[in-house]
Amino acid sequence: MNRQDLPNELYSADQVRELDRTAIDDFCIPGYELMCRAGQSVFERVKAFCPEATSCSIFCGGGNNAGDGYVIARLAIAAGMEVTVYSVVEASRLKGDALKAYRDCIDSGCKVAAYDTKALLGEEVIIDALLGTGLDREVEGLYADAIAAINASRAFVIAVDIPSGLNADTGKIMGCAVKADLTVSFIGLKKGLFTGDAPDYCGKIYYASLDIPNAVFDKVDCAAQRIRFLQPPRRSRCAHKGHNGHVLVIGGDLGYSGAIRMAGEAALRVGAGLVTVLTRPEHAILINSSRPELMCRGVVESECIDTIIDSADVLVLGPGLGRSDWSKGLFDAATRVAKPMVIDADGLNWLADSGQYGDHFILTPHPGEASRLLKCSVSEVEHDRFAAVNSIRRQYGGVCVLKGAGTLIANHHHIAVADVGNPGMATGGMGDVLTGVIAGLLAQGFSNWESAEQGVYIHGSAADAAAVDGGERGLLATDLMPYLRRLVN
CATH class of the missing domain: 3.40.50.10260 (YjeF N-terminal domain)
Structure with a gap:
């Protein structure tokens, strides 16, 4: 079977x-x-x-x-x-x-x-x-x-x-x-x-x-359900990029340009129409030259980004964001709006500090980030992952994706369990790719729940396909990109 x-x-x-x-x-x-x-x-x-x-x-x-x-x-x-x-x-x-x-x-x-x-x-x-x-x-x-x-x-x-x-x-x-x-x-x-x-x-x-x-x-x-893959519908022959949503990825403090680049590319690979990366000026040219399809905006002061945020349909907050004053300013500016928002990495750490609640959030913590959100130890999170994912969802709102072996997705009504993925995913950048996948689906009109659930499935299945081709050990986050594209098609 x-x-x-x-x-x-x-x-x-x-x-x-x-x-x-x-x-x-x-x-x-x-x-x-x-x-x-x-x-x-x-x-x-x-x-x-x-x-x-x-x-x-x-x-x-x-x-x-x-x-x-x-x-x-x-x-x-x-x-x-x-x-x-x-x-x-x-x-x-x-x-x-x-x-x-x-x-x-x-x-x-x-x-x-x-x-x-x-x-x-x-x-x-x-x-x-x-x-x-x-x-x-x-x-x-x-x-x-x-x-x-x-x-x-x-x-x-x-x-x-x-x-x-x-x-x-x-x-x-x-x-x-x-x-x-x-x-x-x-x-x-x-x-x-x-x-x-x-x-x-x-x-x-x-x-x-x-x-x-x-x-x-x-x-x-x-009590819960295993994730069932829902093949994305075929696109209209008359579709243009505006029909497929605009994702704004916010992060990439000094020394952390890779995280937002991977998140941005993943959003494009699953079908987002446009992706803008909002990052440090020092990173904007570098990211744009390596992936020219990403629109890169360098920002020094967070006060000038409201217009950029207004132009986006979906926000990604956290990959490579860091913990500087610059990072805090971007976090505060992004969380003032109520647009669909995927929060990961240091975005979650800032959220743990602020205690904000939002039903428009999709939170994607690993156990360490979950422990900070819940003000408890990692062992307490792992002792009962179902209880932990429900606690985060109740405290912060929206949809919570608790990553790990057997990733859990929870909203007010449902819990889903992922039985895809492999140990090769235990490497830097995998979470950034997942964040981008979820945001890319959100931009195309999937609900918060569908985007989180299907994003986890597509991400894990892409990693499994990549492992079949080359093995689990040495698997890189960017190795998933061609498989993401195949799965959504």
């Missing part, structure tokens, strides 16, 4: 439990039937990804996640595989459907061993059925030992529903977590699978609906 085959809807752990309850109580699907379907879906992935494997070990905890593991063990034995089941809890602690799954597993001839830290794992496949979505504290004790053993093995690791130790709502590790090659998520995709630490722990994500009726999902609203 590839990215486009996954559902867009993402749910919290509580919402998935409500979906499960609704299917059982309102649609009369027995809980054990759902457990058997879950086990079958995982075993099908074992056969698909490891068709030559003859042995597997299954780690089981004490909840329904363990019940899924016992179903998988029974199916693997029936298929002729050599199966070892390790349990970290006494069978007497199992209840309900998980207990029934255990008994059926024993009846099939499977032997269940208490996990011992001295156990040697030599099987080809490991199934992680230790902990599910209900985890609410740090992993410790025998569970932590078992997770360490799984991660130290050379087996192909499949996580049942979610890698054990990963928080289903935030994507953060709860002390330690299983590093899976594949995660099979049931009923509803968990929102924590796509942000925080999750990209390093989930591997490939496969979705199994367990044949839940669509009507079940009508009863529970999702």
